Amino acid sequence: MKCNSFIKIRLEFEDEKKPYLLDISSLFYDFELLHDFSLLLCAKEYYDYQFSQYFWYRRGRPLKGEHRIRTLKIIKESPLTVELMLSVVTVSSGAIWVIVQAIEKISNWKLNKEKLKLEVENLQIEKNIRYCNEQKARIEIENKLKERECWTLFYSLLKRLEANSIKLKSIDLTSERMNHENGR
Numbered sequence: 551m552k553c554n555s556f557i558k559i560r561l562e563f564e565d566e567k568k569p570y571l572l573d574i575s576s577l578f579y580d581f582e583l584l585h586d587f588s589l590l591l592c593a594k595e596y597y598d599y600q601f602s603q604y605f606w607y608r609r610g611r612p613l614k615g616e617h618r619i620r621t622l623k624i625i626k627e628s629p630l631t632v633e634l635m636l637s638v639v640t641v642s643s644g645a646i647w648v649i650v651q652a653i654e655k656i657s658n659w660k661l662n663k664e665k666l667k668l669e670v671e672n673l674q675i676e677k678n679i680r681y682c683n684e685q686k687a688r689i690e691i692e693n694k695l696k697e698r699e700c701w702t703l704f705y706s707l708l709k710r711l712e713a714n715s716i717k718l719k720s721i722d723l724t725s726e727r728m729n730h731e732n733g734r
Contacts, residue, residue: 557636588645
């Protein structure tokens with residue numbers, strides 16, 4: 551029986567009784583783009599990837615199957631809640647910091663940022679990943695954005711998420727284990 555760890559991210563959005571389907575599908579797609587962008591930027595195996603207009607296409611990002619974001623649960627009630635499964639490489643490569651930094655930059659997503667910061671730090675401790683401090687992580691991300699020449703793409707992605715009428719209310723990160731025989 552083979553077990554692997556993964557990161558569960560639970561997103562809860564502000565109450566919207568009857569959101570447009572376009573807003574929901576755009577939100578999900580843009581969040582997937584943020585995830586993929588973070589991995590392409592930070593994971594060593596994708597360092598040769600050249601950011602271009604193809605990034606925006608459905609199949610324009612060559613992630614390995616085990617690195618793709620997966621859906622655990624979607625609850626469309628009040629509020630809209632989504633649970634996603636992120637690969638451990640998202641944490642070990644530092645890509646989780648890009649996601650967290652992006653979420654913090656979206657001005658109209660009102661979150662408990664201190665709680666989010668503590669959850670990320672706990673995940674890092676669990677996975678024996680060490681960063682000196684959040685400032686160092688920010689500098690590393692900024693350097694990668696400059697080095698890979700993808701600042702414009704990153705800020706376009708943030709603007710897309712910020713423009714969506716569905717706003718993130720809370721986010722929880724936890725480490726989980728998956729049993730491959732029963733899928734969970």
